Amino acid sequence: MKYSTILKKNETTHKCPFCHEKKENMLQEGKYFFVVPARAAYTKHHLLIIPKRHVNTLTTLTHAELLEMHKLVDIRAKKLHKKYAEVNLLLRDGLVKNHIIKKSVNHLHFHLLPHVGIHIESPSQQSPENRQRLDEKAYAKTANSYKKAFLS
Numbered sequence: 001m002k003y004s005t006i007l008k009k010n011e012t013t014h015k016c017p018f019c020h021e022k023k024e025n026m027l028q029e030g031k032y033f034f035v036v037p038a039r040a041a042y043t044k045h046h047l048l049i050i051p052k053r054h055v056n057t058l059t060t061l062t063h064a065e066l067l068e069m070h071k072l073v074d075i076r077a078k079k080l081h082k083k084y085a086e087v088n089l090l091l092r093d094g095l096v097k098n099h100i101i102k103k104s105v106n107h108l109h110f111h112l113l114p115h116v117g118i119h120i121e122s123p124s125q126q127s128p129e130n131r132q133r134l135d136e137k138a139y140a141k142t143a144n145s146y147k148k149a150f151l152s
Helices: 003-013 063-081 136-150
Strands: 033-037 047-051 087-092 109-114
Touching: 033 063, 047 063, 063 087, 063 109
Parallel strands: none
Antiparallel strands: 033 047, 047 109, 087 109
16 A cells, blocks of 8 residues: 555554554563664664654653663664664654655654665755765854754
């Protein structure tokens, strides 16, 4: 079945697919998180690390949840690195309605993606080849503006 069909059905019924995951599909289960193969995989051996508690943002996780998440990422990434040179960790944070991040499930989750490049579509639709690296002056200015925006 098409992934988009399932997403529309879940949205209509307000059913979270991660809150109803079957234990027999779990590769690993902790107190706060579980690991499953991705149902709509981007690549072979694509894994998802999902909190059991229904949350949308990383900042809502407790310290204990964050520790377990890190442990599961570490365990699974090491296993994937035995087969693949590159493994990417992608956080899916926020809500589905954000058209920039193109998230498909309203439940925080992490993707472990072996052997795949990550292309980020910016709001300006810059191609990766056309991105510019900031010089020292521009970089210092950007760092200061981020400090004002995010550390105060």
